[in-house]
Amino acid sequence: MENGAAPTAKPVIVAIDGPSGTGKSSTSKAVAAQLGLSYLDTGAQYRAITWWMVTNGIDLEDPTAIAAVAGKPEIVSGTDPAAPTITVDGVDVAGPIRTQEVTSKVSAVSAVPEVRARITELQRSLAAGADKGIVVEGRDIGTTVLPDADLKIFLTASPEARAARRSGELKGADVHATREALIKRDAADSSRKTSPLAKADDAVEVDTTELTLAQVIECVVTLVEEKRAGK
Ligand SMILES: Nc1ncnc2c1ncn2[C@@H]1O[C@H](COP(=O)(O)OP(=O)(O)O)[C@@H](O)[C@H]1O
Numbered sequence: 001m002e003n004g005a006a007p008t009a010k011p012v013i014v015a016i017d018g019p020s021g022t023g024k025s026s027t028s029k030a031v032a033a034q035l036g037l038s039y040l041d042t043g044a045q046y047r048a049i050t051w052w053m054v055t056n057g058i059d060l061e062d063p064t065a066i067a068a069v070a071g072k073p074e075i076v077s078g079t080d081p082a083a084p085t086i087t088v089d090g091v092d093v094a095g096p097i098r099t100q101e102v103t104s105k106v107s108a109v110s111a112v113p114e115v116r117a118r119i120t121e122l123q124r125s126l127a128a129g130a131d132k133g134i135v136v137e138g139r140d141i142g143t144t145v146l147p148d149a150d151l152k153i154f155l156t157a158s159p160e161a162r163a164a165r166r167s168g169e170l171k172g173a174d175v176h177a178t179r180e181a182l183i184k185r186d187a188a189d190s191s192r193k194t195s196p197l198a199k200a201d202d203a204v205e206v207d208t209t210e211l212t213l214a215q216v217i218e219c220v221v222t223l224v225e226e227k228r229a230g231k
């Protein structure tokens with residue numbers, strides 16, 4: 001180095017995809033916090049636009065009606081992994097986007113190409129503005145949103161493990177019903193025409209069924225560090 005200044009690390013872009021309950025959010029948040037990166041939960045953005053459509057009485061059985069208003073709500077994501085935020089037209093919707101109603105409708109809304117185009121643009125601009133880099137988690141990050149990501153991870157886990165994790169979160173939820181709902185949502189997300197849930201060819205697949213969350217975090221942190229070291 002000519003003037004003895006520390007080299008500025010190139011921003012690192014990490015894409016983490018996979019079905020529901022595989023540990024994407026918990027892993028991404030912890031990896032980003034540990035490595036000083038930004039964090040983006042893209043599912044929260046699709047939930048936020050769905051919440052807005054439900055609140056405004058849009059007919060969610062009609063993709064044309066959804067497409068016509070896809071550009072209306074202003075969705076803002078805060079990308080600090082220690083305190084991620086999500087607002088719609090200035091309203092904090094972190095709580096309301098997790099209701100059963102939104103969860104049951106989000107696949108229909110997120111299948112509409114105009115919705116995906118809008119949200120994808122937001123995601124790319126947040127990733128481009130992350131000075132130190134970002135961990136972005138979702139369903140189509142490695143395949144469509146950030147195909148040039150430095151590292152792509154695809155998390156999987158058995159439906160039983162995923163349902164047990166999810167029903168642990170939703171107090172008193174029936175594991176069988178949770179399992180059926182997860183399978184149904186994954187099938188809808190995987191079979192839509194526009195950027196379905198899929199593993200990118202160059203993604204590293206990590207089956208988390210038998211791993212603790214700490215083990216998954218350690219695995220991903222190691223993979224990021226190896227990438228940064230040029231291995
Ligand atoms: N490897 C793991 N072992 C056990 N529980 C886990 C593991 N990974 C995540 N969890 C738990 O499972 C639940 C769902 O994880 P989450 O990160 O929200 O998954 P996703 O974002 O893929 O839907 C959370 O309560 C989380 O703490």
Ligand SMILES: Nc1ccn([C@H]2C[C@H](O)[C@@H](COP(=O)(O)OP(=O)(O)O)O2)c(=O)n1
Nearest residue numbers: 020021042043044046106110138139140189
């Ligand atoms: N990149 C993404 C992220 C989420 N979605 C859609 C499909 C998912 O069922 C919903 C909700 O995603 P979210 O990650 O919040 O779902 P879970 O945490 O797994 O319950 O959004 C998407 O289509 N593309």
